[in-house]
Amino acid sequence: MFLLRKQTQHHQGNDSSYQDTKVVQLRAALGPLSGRSLKYCSDACLRRYLEARNWNVDKAKKMLEESLKWRTTYKPEEIRWAEVTHEGETGKVSRANFHDRLGRTVLIMRPGMQNTTSAEDNIRHLVYLLENAILNLSEGQEQMSWLIDFSGLSLGNGLSVKTARDIIHILQNHYPERLAIAFLYNPPRIFQAFWKAVRFFLDPKTVQKVKFVYPNNKDSVELMKSLFDIDNLPSEFGGKTSLKYDHEEFSRLMCEDDVKTAEFWGLDEKPFNPPKKGHAGAEVAPEPVSLEAVVS
Numbered sequence: 001m002f003l004l005r006k007q008t009q010h011h012q013g014n015d016s017s018y019q020d021t022k023v024v025q026l027r028a029a030l031g032p033l034s035g036r037s038l039k040y041c042s043d044a045c046l047r048r049y050l051e052a053r054n055w056n057v058d059k060a061k062k063m064l065e066e067s068l069k070w071r072t073t074y075k076p077e078e079i080r081w082a083e084v085t086h087e088g089e090t091g092k093v094s095r096a097n098f099h100d101r102l103g104r105t106v107l108i109m110r111p112g113m114q115n116t117t118s119a120e121d122n123i124r125h126l127v128y129l130l131e132n133a134i135l136n137l138s139e140g141q142e143q144m145s146w147l148i149d150f151s152g153l154s155l156g157n158g159l160s161v162k163t164a165r166d167i168i169h170i171l172q173n174h175y176p177e178r179l180a181i182a183f184l185y186n187p188p189r190i191f192q193a194f195w196k197a198v199r200f201f202l203d204p205k206t207v208q209k210v211k212f213v214y215p216n217n218k219d220s221v222e223l224m225k226s227l228f229d230i231d232n233l234p235s236e237f238g239g240k241t242s243l244k245y246d247h248e249e250f251s252r253l254m255c256e257d258d259v260k261t262a263e264f265w266g267l268d269e270k271p272f273n274p275p276k277k278g279h280a281g282a283e284v285a286p287e288p289v290s291l292e293a294v295v296s
Contacts, residue, residue, distance in 0.1 A: 040071065076127050101228065143179065180209065
């Protein structure tokens with residue numbers, strides 16, 4: 001009976017009329033919205049939260065309301081490149097200048113290029129680039145792809161498990177169904193222990209989106225080729241181009257996108273005043289994740 005019920009839910013989740021009805025129900029359950037909350041809660045947004053909670057309106061409502069509270073406090077749409085540019089000097093996370101075959105924005109992550117020690121600033125930098133990737137999604141596209149290059153990774157320059165846990169909490173709770181697929185290219189052995197630790201905090205659906213790619217594994221390489229044009233893909237991921245990060249040029253693009261972000265959210269741009277020494281840039285640190293929150 002349980003299996004039949006799960007299969008029925010899966011079938012309903014793929015039915016457009018069923019989804020449309022759930023979106024209407026969720027919008028009604030949320031009640032009147034205004035300002036940025038109204039702007040954020042598009043029909044596509046509601047669908048993502050419903051998808052993340054298996055189309056259960058009550059659970060999706062709770063999840064979305066928590067995200068709205070987080071966005072009100074953390075204000076991710078107000079982060080500007082000038083605030084996090086020091087985190088991006090090595091190109092440890094950047095938006096690629098190409099899309100995957102489905103037209104999705106691509107984020108390139110290079111944990112071996114870690115250049116700072118502030119967990120809060122690392123998280124704020126990543127949140128900024130998530131918002132930027134969303135801003136640059138193609139029309140009708142809701143998800144992005146990640147390419148992760150482990151060149152230069154060592155025991156001394158990777159993120160801590162705690163920071164990774166906090167990042168996972170934000171991604172899963174406030175950016176549901178934004179990740180389409182993540183390719184981990186040729187991860188070294190030292191990553192295995194880290195993966196075992198952080199996998200515990202990942203939703204099973206997210207785990208399925210994580211693909212390990214090894215140059216000597218034909219199936220994994222073919223999967224990557226099916227989603228990326230090898231002529232555009234950097235050689236670090238088995239492609240034919242080189243991965244060159246120009247911080248000055250990337251900063252110029254981000255500053256241009258900051259203007260677009262302000263226009264999208266209807267914000268009046270003000271000169272950035274960096275936080276005083278000893279004060280973190282984030283409004284609040286992300287709340288600790290619990291096992292219950294991850295598996296719910």
